[in-house]
Amino acid sequence: MTTSQSSTSTSVVPIILCGGSGTRLWPLSRSGFPKQFLVLSGDDSGKSLFQQAIERINAIDSTNDFELGPTLIVTNEEHRFLALDQLRELKGIQTNLLLEPVGRNTAPALTLAAFQAQYFAANASPQKGDPILVITPADQTIRNQSSFIKSLQSCIATVEADQSKKTIAILGITPCAPETGYGYIKRQGDAGIHGEFDVERFVEKPDTSKAEAYLKEGDYLWNSGMFVLRASTWLAALKEFRPDIYIATESAWSARAIDRAGDVAFIRPGVEAFKTVPSESIDYAVIERCASSQESSPFSIKMIELDAGWNDLGAWDAVWQVGNQDENANVITGDVIVDDVKNSLIYSSSRLVSAVGVDDLIIVETADAVLVANRRSSQTVKSVVELLQSQQREEKNLHRKVARPWGWYDSIDQGDRFKVKRIQVKPGASLSLQMHEHRAEHWVVVRGIAEITNGDQVMTLTENQSTYIPQGQTHRLANPGNEPLEIIEVQSGAYLGEDDIVRLEDAYGRG
Structure with missing residues (x-):
C-alpha cells in the first residue's frame, strides 16, 4: 500500500516483530511453526495472525498524511519461508525480512530494524533519513480496526x-478485567492535544488483588507492546541505557548480507556478531527507564489509549475469549461432537474428538499430540513444553506434518529401522541435492511428475512408478510439472533422524 507522497511527507516505516515460539499454545504452536503463522483469531478471514498484523498496520496509510515505507519484518532465519509463503498471499504490500540467526528478544530485533529503516530512508531521500517507526508484534488480534488506526495515527502525530526527537508513544489497552497475564501502564495528568497522557510508571504482571485494584482505580492500562518513535530516538535511548546492545547489534548489522526472493529482500545480520548480542526486551532495555518516575531519563513516554477489542492470544484461554462461541460458550474447530459441554475450547486437526459433560476445558488435538487442560490454568501449558525439552522430544519443535520451502512432508508411520513419509513438492520446486549416511530410501510416485536425480542417472517418473536410493547415494527430487507432486517415501536404516542430511546444492540457501 505504499503511496506516492510529496517530498515533505513524514516517512513512516511499519515494523513487525515476528519472533517467539508461542509455547503456551502448544501443541498447535511449536518452535518450527509458531503461533503467529496460525489462523487462530476466530474471524472469517482465513488469515494468520502474522498476515492480519501486516494488513492492519499498513491500513494506517488510509489518510495519506504521510509516506508509508516498505514493512520491515524481523523474524528467525528458520521461519523465512513460512513468512514468505504467507506474504505471497497478501497483495499490494511491500515487505522485507530481517533474519535473526538466533533469538535475542525484542530490543536487538528493533535495533536491527531501526538501522535498516534509517538506511532505506536515507537512500530513498536524504531528507527522510530519520523515519518514524510503528512497531507491533505479529501475534495479536484487534476487533475494531478503525479504532486501532485512529489511536495509532494519534501516536504518530504525537511523535x-x-x-526534540525525545518522545516515545505507546498504546495502552483499556482493561476490561483484572487480568494477571499482562503488564500495566499507569498514566498521569490530563490528555494532550492528540489524546496522549504522560506515563508515570510501568508495573509487572500483578496478582489478582492488585489487578482488581488497578481496574477500580482507572488510571492503569494494559501494556500492548506496540510503540511509535523515530529511529534515531530508539537508537539514542538504547545507546544511553544499554550501550552493550547498541554496539553489538550495530556490529552485526554492519556485517549484513542481502539476497532476494522475488520482490522481498532477505537481510541477514552477521551471524557470529549477532550471537554476541545480549538478549533483552524493549521494555526492560529502554521503555521502563523513560517513565515520569525515572527523573534522570532525557526521553519521554506518552501513552495513547486503545479500546479496540485487543488480545495478544498468549494462552488458550485468550483464544477461547476471542473465538466464535456457541450458545454454551464453547469454541469448536474441526471434527468435534459435544454433549453437555460448556465454556470450553475444543480443537481437532486430524480426527474426531468428542467430549461429554465437561466445563472449562481446553482440548487440542493434532496428529501427534493431544492437550487436555483446565481453561483457567492454560497459562501453565508452557510447563509441558519445558518437560518435552528436558526429554528431548521432537513434539516440542515440529508437527508430524512439516512445512518446507519446496512443499511439505508428513511422517505417517515409523518403527524399528523404518519410517514412512508422504511428501508433496510444489510445481517447479525441488529438494536439495543431498545424500544420507545412515539410510536408504524408496520413492513411489502417487500423483504428478517427478524428476529424480539418482547418482549419475536422471529419470522422470509418473504415477505408480518407483525408484530406490541406496545409502550414501547423491540424489534429488524435483517437480517439473504444473501440478503438485506427491510421493510416498519409505526410509530404512539404523538411524532415521532429520539431521542425517548432507546438502551438496540447495536453492534455498540451507547448509
Whole structure:
C-alpha cells in the first residue's frame, strides 16, 4: 500500500516483530511453526495472525498524511519461508525480512530494524533519513480496526510534533478485567492535544488483588507492546541505557548480507556478531527507564489509549475469549461432537474428538499430540513444553506434518529401522541435492511428475512408478510439472533422524 507522497511527507516505516515460539499454545504452536503463522483469531478471514498484523498496520496509510515505507519484518532465519509463503498471499504490500540467526528478544530485533529503516530512508531521500517507526508484534488480534488506526495515527502525530526527537508513544489497552497475564501502564495528568497522557510508571504482571485494584482505580492500562518513535530516538535511548546492545547489534548489522526472493529482500545480520548480542526486551532495555518516575531519563513516554477489542492470544484461554462461541460458550474447530459441554475450547486437526459433560476445558488435538487442560490454568501449558525439552522430544519443535520451502512432508508411520513419509513438492520446486549416511530410501510416485536425480542417472517418473536410493547415494527430487507432486517415501536404516542430511546444492540457501 505504499503511496506516492510529496517530498515533505513524514516517512513512516511499519515494523513487525515476528519472533517467539508461542509455547503456551502448544501443541498447535511449536518452535518450527509458531503461533503467529496460525489462523487462530476466530474471524472469517482465513488469515494468520502474522498476515492480519501486516494488513492492519499498513491500513494506517488510509489518510495519506504521510509516506508509508516498505514493512520491515524481523523474524528467525528458520521461519523465512513460512513468512514468505504467507506474504505471497497478501497483495499490494511491500515487505522485507530481517533474519535473526538466533533469538535475542525484542530490543536487538528493533535495533536491527531501526538501522535498516534509517538506511532505506536515507537512500530513498536524504531528507527522510530519520523515519518514524510503528512497531507491533505479529501475534495479536484487534476487533475494531478503525479504532486501532485512529489511536495509532494519534501516536504518530504525537511523535511527529516533538521536534526534540525525545518522545516515545505507546498504546495502552483499556482493561476490561483484572487480568494477571499482562503488564500495566499507569498514566498521569490530563490528555494532550492528540489524546496522549504522560506515563508515570510501568508495573509487572500483578496478582489478582492488585489487578482488581488497578481496574477500580482507572488510571492503569494494559501494556500492548506496540510503540511509535523515530529511529534515531530508539537508537539514542538504547545507546544511553544499554550501550552493550547498541554496539553489538550495530556490529552485526554492519556485517549484513542481502539476497532476494522475488520482490522481498532477505537481510541477514552477521551471524557470529549477532550471537554476541545480549538478549533483552524493549521494555526492560529502554521503555521502563523513560517513565515520569525515572527523573534522570532525557526521553519521554506518552501513552495513547486503545479500546479496540485487543488480545495478544498468549494462552488458550485468550483464544477461547476471542473465538466464535456457541450458545454454551464453547469454541469448536474441526471434527468435534459435544454433549453437555460448556465454556470450553475444543480443537481437532486430524480426527474426531468428542467430549461429554465437561466445563472449562481446553482440548487440542493434532496428529501427534493431544492437550487436555483446565481453561483457567492454560497459562501453565508452557510447563509441558519445558518437560518435552528436558526429554528431548521432537513434539516440542515440529508437527508430524512439516512445512518446507519446496512443499511439505508428513511422517505417517515409523518403527524399528523404518519410517514412512508422504511428501508433496510444489510445481517447479525441488529438494536439495543431498545424500544420507545412515539410510536408504524408496520413492513411489502417487500423483504428478517427478524428476529424480539418482547418482549419475536422471529419470522422470509418473504415477505408480518407483525408484530406490541406496545409502550414501547423491540424489534429488524435483517437480517439473504444473501440478503438485506427491510421493510416498519409505526410509530404512539404523538411524532415521532429520539431521542425517548432507546438502551438496540447495536453492534455498540451507547448509
